[in-house]
Amino acid sequence: MRRxxxxxxxxxxxxxxxxxxxxxxxxxxxTVSTAAQQAVAFEALNFAGxxxxxxxxxxxxxxxAAQQAVxxxxxxxNKDAAYGVAHGFSAMLHSEVDLVTAFRMSHPVTRYDHYVxxxxxxxxxxxxxxxxxxxxQLAATSGTSxxxxxxxxxxxxxxxxxxxxxxxxxxxxxxTLPESLGLQRTCKLAFAPIxxxxxxxxxxxxxxxxxxxxxxxxLLPLYSxxxxxYTIDGDERxxxxxxxxxxxxxxxxxCLEANFVNLPYRLLQLVQEHGEQLADDLERGAIDVxxxxxxxxxxxxxxxxxxxxxxxxxxxxxxxxxxHPDGEVGLARRIWPKxxxxxxxxxxxxxxxxxxxxxxxxxxxPILSTVYAASEGLMGISLHPADxxxxxxxxxxxxxxxxxxxxxxxxxxNVDFARDKSASDASVPLSVQAGAHRxxxxxxxxxxxxxxxxxxxxxxxxxxxLCRYRIGDVxxxxxRHGDAPLVEFRYRQGQLLNLRGEKTSxxxxxxxxxxxxxxxxxxEYTTTEHLPKRGLPHYRLYLERAPNAPPLTRETAxxxxxxxxxxxxxxxxxxxKRAIGACELVDVPTGGFEALRERRLSEGASVQQxxxxxxxxxxxxxxxxxxx
Numbered sequence: 001m002r003r004x005x006x007x008x009x010x011x012x013x014x015x016x017x018x019x020x021x022x023x024x025x026x027x028x029x030x031t032v033s034t035a036a037q038q039a040v041a042f043e044a045l046n047f048a049g050x051x052x053x054x055x056x057x058x059x060x061x062x063x064x065a066a067q068q069a070v071x072x073x074x075x076x077x078n079k080d081a082a083y084g085v086a087h088g089f090s091a092m093l094h095s096e097v098d099l100v101t102a103f104r105m106s107h108p109v110t111r112y113d114h115y116v117x118x119x120x121x122x123x124x125x126x127x128x129x130x131x132x133x134x135x136x137q138l139a140a141t142s143g144t145s146x147x148x149x150x151x152x153x154x155x156x157x158x159x160x161x162x163x164x165x166x167x168x169x170x171x172x173x174x175x176t177l178p179e180s181l182g183l184q185r186t187c188k189l190a191f192a193p194i195x196x197x198x199x200x201x202x203x204x205x206x207x208x209x210x211x212x213x214x215x216x217x218x219l220l221p222l223y224s225x226x227x228x229x230y231t232i233d234g235d236e237r238x239x240x241x242x243x244x245x246x247x248x249x250x251x252x253x254x255c256l257e258a259n260f261v262n263l264p265y266r267l268l269q270l271v272q273e274h275g276e277q278l279a280d281d282l283e284r285g286a287i288d289v290x291x292x293x294x295x296x297x298x299x300x301x302x303x304x305x306x307x308x309x310x311x312x313x314x315x316x317x318x319x320x321x322x323x324h325p326d327g328e329v330g331l332a333r334r335i336w337p338k339x340x341x342x343x344x345x346x347x348x349x350x351x352x353x354x355x356x357x358x359x360x361x362x363x364x365x366p367i368l369s370t371v372y373a374a375s376e377g378l379m380g381i382s383l384h385p386a387d388x389x390x391x392x393x394x395x396x397x398x399x400x401x402x403x404x405x406x407x408x409x410x411x412x413x414n415v416d417f418a419r420d421k422s423a424s425d426a427s428v429p430l431s432v433q434a435g436a437h438r439x440x441x442x443x444x445x446x447x448x449x450x451x452x453x454x455x456x457x458x459x460x461x462x463x464x465x466l467c468r469y470r471i472g473d474v475x476x477x478x479x480r481h482g483d484a485p486l487v488e489f490r491y492r493q494g495q496l497l498n499l500r501g502e503k504t505s506x507x508x509x510x511x512x513x514x515x516x517x518x519x520x521x522x523x524e525y526t527t528t529e530h531l532p533k534r535g536l537p538h539y540r541l542y543l544e545r546a547p548n549a550p551p552l553t554r555e556t557a558x559x560x561x562x563x564x565x566x567x568x569x570x571x572x573x574x575x576x577k578r579a580i581g582a583c584e585l586v587d588v589p590t591g592g593f594e595a596l597r598e599r600r601l602s603e604g605a606s607v608q609q610x611x612x613x614x615x616x617x618x619x620x621x622x623x624x625x626x627x628x
Contacts, residue, residue, distance in 0.1 A: 025338055026183040027224070029250045034221040035183050041222065042181050049170030056168050056381070059397035060482035063447055066397030071461060072099055074401070078465060081128045083118055087467070100446070104403070109442040109459055109468045112149045119150050125200020130465035138198060139207035139375040139464075142609040149375070152464040153207045157377050160463055164396050165378045169370045172383055177366070180340040184254025187247035188223045189240075189263045190216075191607040192233040206606035207375055208259055224250050228302035236607045237270075238294045242303060244271050245278055245287065248318055249311065253336040259608045261344040261367055265353045268331055268361040275322040282318065285310035330363030342367040347391045347489045349506060349612050354389065355519055372489060375609075376400075376471055377462050383481060392488055394481045395447070402485075403444035403468065404456035442468065447485050450477040455490055474505075495615045499529055499537045500579050502570040506614050512563035513541075516556065521549035524593040526625075528616045536581030539564070542616075542625045544588040557585045588625050596624045 026035050059066040072093070079089035087107055095102035108114075121129045123138060130152050138150040173180055190210040195203045210216065211230040220227055225246045232239040244267050247253055256264040271278065281287055285307055292300035321334035332339055342362060346354035346369050354367050366387035372380035377400060380393030395402055444459050458473045460466065472494055475487035491506035498504070513525055523544040530540045541560060543552070550556075561583045565572030574580040593612075599621065600610060616622050 024182040025179070025252060025254070027185040027250050027252045027254065029185060029224065029246075030183060030221075037221040038183055038185075041219075045167065045170045046174055046181065049167045049172075049174060052163060052167035053171035056164065056394075056396070057482065060394065060484035063395075063397050063483035063485075067401055067447070068098075068100055070398050070463075071103060071401040074461060074463065074465075075099070075103070078130070078132050081130060081132045081465075082121070083130045083465065084132075103461075104441040104444065104468075107467050109405075109444065109470060110466070111470050115151075115466065119152070122152055123150070123198035123200055123202060123204075125198075125202070135202060135464075137203045137205065137207065140205055140604065140606070141375045142605060142611050148604070150204060151375050151466065153375075154464055157207075157463045160399060161373070161378045164399055165371055165373065165381060168381050168396075172370060172381065172385065176385060177341060177368070180255060182254065184252055184338065184340065185224045185250055186222055186255040186257050186343075187243060187253060187267075188219075188225065189243055189256070189258035189267065189608075190230060191236065191239050192231055193606060194233055194604070196604065205604075206609050208606065208608045210608060224253060226303065226306035228299050228306065231299060232295065235294060236601065238291060239607075240267055240270055241274065241278075241291055242287075242295075243267060244274075245281055246306070248278060248335060249282060249307070249314060251314060251317065251336065252338045254338065254340045255343055256332070256339070256341075256365075257343040259345060260353075260611065261342065261346040261350045261357065262353045262612070263608070264332075264342050264344055264362070265357055268357075271318075271335070272322070272331065272361065275318060279315040279318045279322075281307070283310050283312050283315035326360045326363055328363060330357070330365065331361040332357075333362075333364040339365050341365060343370065345369045345371070345391075346389075348491060349495070349614055351389060352510065352519070352522075358387070358389075359519065374471065374473070376460060376466060376469065377464060379458070379460070380487065390488065392478055392486050395485050395487060397484060400463065401461035402447055403459040403461075404447070404450060405444055405459055405470070407455050407457065407474065444468070448483070450485055452477050452479060457493060494617070495613070497527060497529060497539055497615055499539075500574045502568060502574050502580070504539075504564065504568045504571055508564075508567040509614055511567040512560065513543075515563040515566070516559045517543075518549075521546050523590075524588075524612065526593075526612065526614055526616050528622055530584065536578065538581035539583045540586055541583055542586045542588050542592075542622075544590065544592050547590070552585045552587050557583060560585060586625070592625045596621055599624050 024039075030038070075084070075089045075093055078084040079093065084090075092099065092102040092106055097105070115130070118130050119138065122135055127134060131154055133154045133156060135152045135154055136158070137153045139153040141149045141151065170181070192211050193205045195205045197203055216230070217227065225243050229239065229242040229246060232242065247256075247267075248271070256267070258264055277288055286304050287295070287300060287307065295303065318335060321331060324334060342357065342365055344367065346367050357363075357365075357367060368382070368385040368387065369391035370382045370385050371378070372382070372393040378396055379399060380395050382391050383394050385391065445456070450456065453476070455474055455476050458471045458475060460469050460471050462469065472492050474490040474493060476490050477485055478488055479486040495506045496503050497509065509527065513522065523546055525541060525543045527542065528540045529537065531537045545552070561575070564583055565575060571580065575582070597610065601607065613621070
């Protein structure tokens, strides 16, 4: 009898699996084979995510021990590399004091210019310079703060991002929004990177997940866009059109995914603008001739094959969705009634796009920010993401070694950072640079010393060899998960307006703009610190208005100046003392910010990484807005 039960168990289990498979919402573009591949992949990732979350929580329970372990592993791994030898890693490892104290007493707080000569040696092809492990590339930062940095990137960093970041996100989604892990495809907004190469043959470009990753092709069954759509390089607009076309083709699309929420917003704007053309393409089963001409014959042919026969029903559904105005149900939900979420970072500079999504084209679809990361590596995971305009991240214990600079007492350093990351001697400890916190640790605090509600600048020691590196991000301590800090991203130090030490931050600027202008009236905005030959230094606000928005007037400028004072009382004080002049408004013609975006892309910025600079540091970029 026992044997009979055991023999019958596999068919019973198989029946349960088949029943579950059949009950899940499935994308219409899935075949049985591709749906099965997604089901198997998600089952494996869900289990791996559960294990990763357990490990994450264990490490968070003793955050200090996990931090000491990651620091030790970095110093051990790189003690014989040229940088480790020059900075005495071996001596730190064998110091009579504990490792964390020895490291903080011996190594200065740094900025990017500290690493420039070391990175140059890596770029030349020399090995064992910063890392004993070979670099796979030099990761190019977005350059939001005015200077594009090149940072060492290794296989260890990529592996850690997946094992300690992406897998935990799967567990988070399984707990928060389990229906998003069914059999619906994702519109993955990734783009072919444009690489340059160092003299030593090392590739230079973004380290964001994308088509260049060896594993990317294996994930194609999960995505709505076919492979040919991910090979389009140097033409963001055309690539976005292709992503939109294949996403619309799938009536049961489940997710819009991108690094930052501005890309889903741009995709939906494109659909609004070219909806009839996209509907025509779907109806006849062929890409528009003009678009095909920009793609090239081979890519266009591959995409037309993937598009298949014409689909008049989906074309009609798109036209119907375009006819209705956005309200409680936005364009995205009208096109894809089963759309579960937008998975993209919506904090900091991207919050205005998220707000436009929530009140317009994306209304009714939750936007979840799950990962806090940068070119320097993984930093945090949102364990309880919510579509409320905020994101709280749990710092990942094994991702980096974290220190924190209190914002009071680093004023002079902030001014330098805001104007140019390389403006000061980063080899000198911060305590000397800022003239405050003159202790042997360079003024930093450890995670257990943080005060809830206070803001701090992150100082990180990364898996890529950067030590005590001022990453430029300001975060607010809001709680703990175990012993691990929970933080909110606030702003980038390089995005401070700081003429007289008033330090107007990105959130304060956004609050002032929001107080004066209706969100629907503003296409985009940025600022500069204007230092005229005559008259008082003042802010210039470059603003591109929507077509039907009211014109800018003297009254508008005065209201903006008052709003800045309300958002930042220190600004109001300096205005009252006539140390800062009134804010100047500059009307940017239609298309000005698109021209600036194209300029930055032509300079090597990555589509997936490109952020809006709320404070411009480049006169050349300012000129683009002025001449439009």
